[in-house]
Amino acid sequence: MCPMTDAAPDHRTPNSTVAALAADGSRSTEDESVRLLRRSQLPPHEAERLIRAVTGASRAEVVGGILLDRRSADEFRRLAARRLAGEPLQYLEGTVQFGPLTLEVDRRVLIPRPETEQLWELAMQLLPRGSSIVVDMGTGSGCLALAIKHERPDATVLATDISLEAVAVARNNAARLDLDVEFRHGNRLAALDPSLAGSVTMIVTNPPYIPEDEWAQLPREIREHEPKVALVVGDGLDMYRYLANDARGWLAPGGILVTEIGAGQGEAVHRLFAGRGWKPRVSIDWTGRDRFLTARKRT
Numbered sequence: 493m494c495p496m497t498d499a500a501p502d503h504r505t506p507n508s509t510v511a512a513l514a515a516d517g518s519r520s521t522e523d524e525s526v527r528l529l530r531r532s533q534l535p536p537h538e539a540e541r542l543i544r545a546v547t548g549a550s551r552a553e554v555v556g557g558i559l560l561d562r563r564s565a566d567e568f569r570r571l572a573a574r575r576l577a578g579e580p581l582q583y584l585e586g587t588v589q590f591g592p593l594t595l596e597v598d599r600r601v602l603i604p605r606p607e608t609e610q611l612w613e614l615a616m617q618l619l620p621r622g623s624s625i626v627v628d629m630g631t632g633s634g635c636l637a638l639a640i641k642h643e644r645p646d647a648t649v650l651a652t653d654i655s656l657e658a659v660a661v662a663r664n665n666a667a668r669l670d671l672d673v674e675f676r677h678g679n680r681l682a683a684l685d686p687s688l689a690g691s692v693t694m695i696v697t698n699p700p701y702i703p704e705d706e707w708a709q710l711p712r713e714i715r716e717h718e719p720k721v722a723l724v725v726g727d728g729l730d731m732y733r734y735l736a737n738d739a740r741g742w743l744a745p746g747g748i749l750v751t752e753i754g755a756g757q758g759e760a761v762h763r764l765f766a767g768r769g770w771k772p773r774v775s776i777d778w779t780g781r782d783r784f785l786t787a788r789k790r791t
């Protein structure tokens with residue numbers, strides 16, 4: 493019996509893969525990881541990540557050389573072909589790292605970006621210790637809400653999304669990670685229970701902020717695979733206009749809004765909040781571009 497073809501190995505378990513390979517006398521060096529890396533038309537770091545995704549092996553094992561069972565090697569070739577056709581690597585891997593969490597992602601949700609990890613760090617700096625209520629508007633994979641709950645188990649964390657599919661992905665991530673976050677399907681903050689009005693400590697959000705007329709200029713990889721509803725909205729400022737008008741009603745006195753913004757939107761978004769009962773401040777990301785707005789509710 494060939495353990496690699498008969499035993500339906502779990503290809504995400506590194507030990508089973510490596511052990512099964514060691515037990516196989518009839519394997520072909522065609523499917524040796526270093527050879528697959530060399531022959532793939534993908535950049536080596538991408539091929540390596542896909543081999544790791546199908547085998548569960550570590551980076552050191554893949555670059556050091558392991559044999560893949562036939563099923564894993566075929567799966568790698570299928571994923572590599574999809575990658576070459578333009579699918580985002582993270583959807584093919586099925587997971588993404590966000591802060592301390594490994595989240596499952598697929599084309600139902602936006603792939604969390606590194607800037608949004610920085611938004612989470614900013615939110616963590618600003619969230620007061622002790623009991624609090626945090627709302628993540630437009631949660632997608634659940635990345636912000638779940639990472640906040642992970643850091644602050646004593647916070648009550650709620651999240652909304654207009655996409656039922658995104659809510660399903662986020663709920664699944666919460667269940668896998670055993671994090672108690674309440675996900676609400678619905679429009680913006682109106683998806684929340686009205687009884688929360690005036691009691692929220694922090695609203696955190698990475699809303700869609702690309703203007704509708706810029707959609708066609710986005711890279712194909714994004715346009716053809718990531719959900720348009722996650723990225724594009726009106727003239728790009730619609731969500732900020734809404735937040736400037738409506739978010740105060742949800743916040744407790746002294747409560748704070750922490751939002752991601754587009755690199756060219758700092759001035760315009762600041763203007764929307766200034767003089768409307770907010771103390772707004774724009775801050776930059778690691779690349780030095782405007783990327784975040786924090787706005788405290790004036791009491």
Ligand SMILES: C[S@@+](CC[C@H](N)C(=O)[O-])C[C@H]1O[C@@H](n2cnc3c(N)ncnc32)[C@H](O)[C@@H]1O
Pocket residue numbers: 601602603604605608629630631632633634635636652653654655658678679680681698699700701721722723
């Ligand atoms: C830029 S994505 C952010 C997803 C996730 N928070 C992240 O940072 O990866 C925006 C999210 O807002 C959701 N969304 C768009 N319009 C919405 C609306 N009117 N109400 C609630 N959620 C909305 C989208 O479905 C998407 O999941």
